[in-house]
Amino acid sequence: MTMTPNSFLNTLQNTATQYHIRFPVFIEGSIDFSLLLINCCNNVTLVSNTLSDALPWWQVKKFLGQETGSLALDIRQGMDVEKLCALVGCVRGGALLFFILGTDLSLCPSRFYQRFMRFFRHPSTAYINEDGDVHLPEFCRYSTEETIRSKNVLTSTKSAGITLCQSQAIAAVEHVFSGHRRRPVLLIADRGRGKSAAMGMVAQSILQSGKKRILVTSPTISNVETVFKHAAANVPCRRENKYRLVFNNDSVLQFVAPDALLRELPKCDLLLVDEAAAIPMPMLDRMVVKYSRICFSSTEHGYEGTGRAFSTLFRTLLNEKTKGWKEIKLVHPVRWEEGDPLENWLFDAFLFDVEPTFPSGCNDxxxxxxxxxxxxxxxxxxxxxxxxxxxxxxxxxxxxxxxxxxxxxxxxxxxxxxxxxxxxxxxxxxxxxxxxxxxxxxxxxxxxxxxxxxxxxxxxxxxxxxxxxxxxxxxxxxxxxxxxxxxxxxxxxxxxxxxxxxxxxxxxxxxxxxxxxxxxxxxxxxxxxxxxxxxxxxxxxxxxxxxxxxxxxxxxxxxxxxxxxxxxxxxxxxxxxxxxxxxxVAMLFTNMDADALLLLKPERRQVELFAHGVLGYDLVVGSLVIWFKHWLMNRDREYTYDLECLLLVKRLLQRQGWEKVARQYGCQGRRDTEMMIRDWISQHYCQ
Known part of the structure; x- marks a missing residue:
């Protein structure tokens, strides 16, 4: 197909604006040709490590949690796929995403780029080169809106400014706030589905209902800017600083970093955890234990790259620690229409929607x-x-x-x-x-x-x-x-x-x-x-x-x-x-060479006296430690450690305090714990 560059751009921009969608646009040719074409569009942000007046690639995470218009990505020297995917989720409907390719791409030895080049002429992409060769997206070949709708290319899912999924998410979070304790909700979505916006909307509703305090945590504060934006929309409140939003009734929405949250354990009426997949699982575990009203949100596909494995692990944790937790999956996009060409291309090019095929059996x-x-x-x-x-x-x-x-x-x-x-x-x-x-x-x-x-x-x-x-x-x-x-x-x-x-x-x-x-x-x-x-x-x-x-x-x-x-x-x-x-710990000791640790006769004698109740723990603790290490080192790798053995690991090897060990293993204080140690050693002394 042959078109003038202006006609090419006008067709793309008009279609994107009319249907609130986005197109990936690949430009192959000299840098002068690429920049000339890009400059024909208004308000395009250029991302490049070599071009002047451009945002360097290392700064692109500043866009996370925000919306942006058209972008031009210079990938002539290679690209960071994770950052590229992060940017895609920030581009709003009606905008274009340009890729500056350079020339002589066919000479690139990279298998990854050989495959990537196949996606220049994907059904969802636009392509133009300096010689006038043009490829328009399949979407632009439909002649009327009726044809587009009949082919299920686009599906409008919004009502009163929010999607049905967002409405369900808001209702679920409100139930966490007002219903039974320890019934958390997990919001799962691909990028751009409005889960952070939904949390901001429900935060606004709760904070206006009375003097309340809601905490929001995430790996970085930039992730939750959307939560603050929607919480503050069209209501009397003031942003005291980037961490704190105060309403006229003295209700507060405040950001707290995950480590500070678990260290200080500040009180709140509701805890919002955004981008939970980027927070270590042990920290999420503690949040579930320490806070009784929580909403978690996580990106299932997207730049975080955690995918379904995180969701599976976290669901297991919630099953173990809570009853009646609920999951809401937000499937309808907010920043663009469903069936968006850029998202379709992204999922195909970088395998975001891969689902493994399962065999009927796993024999042979x-x-x-x-x-x-x-x-x-x-x-x-x-x-x-x-x-x-x-x-x-x-x-x-x-x-x-x-x-x-x-x-x-x-x-x-x-x-x-x-x-x-x-x-x-x-x-x-x-x-x-x-x-x-x-x-x-x-x-x-x-x-x-x-x-x-x-x-x-x-x-x-x-x-x-x-x-x-x-x-x-x-x-x-x-x-x-x-x-x-x-x-x-x-x-x-x-x-x-x-x-x-x-x-x-x-x-x-x-x-x-x-x-x-x-x-x-x-x-x-x-x-x-x-x-x-x-x-x-x-x-x-x-x-x-x-x-x-x-x-x-x-x-x-x-x-x-x-x-x-x-x-x-x-x-x-x-x-x-x-x-x-x-x-x-026990398994690592079992794998060590017993000859590396000497156990002398006087030490054995002290352990025997302790086992018979003649000497107390404080008098023989050194001998007990050496004997126990030696005992572990002489176990078979398949040995199964009983509860009392693990108690000894905590007290003798890891040197945890009596109170902590007693509480963890169900003992009534030090005396009961020491008796359990004595009984176990008396049973295993000669092994």
């Missing part, structure tokens, strides 16, 4: 290598693979799609049940670096991109040789829930180990947020702990644990790695890890 699992060159040509396989990753992991970012296609150091294995992919393993090649580079890494002068496991081990132990050894790091093992506990995960790991040995890579490692279930699984596969991070993961609230397994012969430095881990953990358990899961 077959493991196959998935080649990235094949993956880029097989959209069905790519969608199934990404769907598995999204549905089984707490956080999956849109940025994860790029390395999946482009990272040549990545190995991808698929577990098939018949023709259906039911599981996948992702692994990356690390190590094999020269000693000079390795020395710089150990000294903190250099970092090696992508070598996360070996680089961490080398830096934290000071052993330079670690980085010279090749290793395959397993970054993800994902299996559909219906096919878990049936050997697919184990088969994937075994297959990777065989591939590693065949390629001359004699070590495999992994890193994950440690839980007793995961640790037991990996220990059963012969992997040994090598390092544990001392800070909890912001997303999962777990400590990151690194494990290593040698397949043929161990490098000479590996025993030093294991020794250092054991040596430090013996002391860290009562300081850095004093609040770690007791079962996890």
């Amino acid at each position: 699992i077959d493991i196959r290598i998935i080649d990235q060159d094949v993956l880029i040509q097989d959209e069905v396989l790519l969608r199934q693979l990404f769907g598995i990753l999204v549905s089984t992991h707490y956080q999956t970012s849109p940025n994860d799609l790029m390395p999946l296609l482009d990272d040549d150091s990545m190995s991808i294995l698929g577990a098939y049940s018949g023709k259906i992919l039911v599981g996948a393993l992702l692994a990356k090649q690390e190590g094999g670096d020269d000693m000079a580079l390795a020395s710089d890494v150990v000294m903190g002068k250099r970092r090696i991109r992508g070598h996360l496991l070996l680089q961490s081990l080398a830096f934290h132990t000071g052993i330079v040789e670690v980085l010279s050894s090749p290793l395959l790091r397993i970054s993800r093992v994902a299996v559909l829930k219906q096919c878990q506990q049936q050997g697919a995960g184990s088969a994937l790991i075994s297959a990777l180990e065989r591939i590693a040995k065949a390629c001359g890579t004699f070590m495999v490692g992994t890193s994950f947020g440690a839980t007793p279930v995961l640790l037991r699984f990996w220990l059963s596969k012969g992997y040994r702990p090598a390092r544990m991070g001392v800070q909890r993961n912001a997303a999962s609230g777990t400590y990151s644990l690194q494990l290593v397994k040698y397949l043929i012969h161990a490098p000479h430095w590996l025993d030093d790695i294991f020794t250092l881990f054991s040596t430090n953990f013996l002391y860290q358990v009562s300081e850095q890890f004093e609040n770690m899961d007791a079962c996890l």
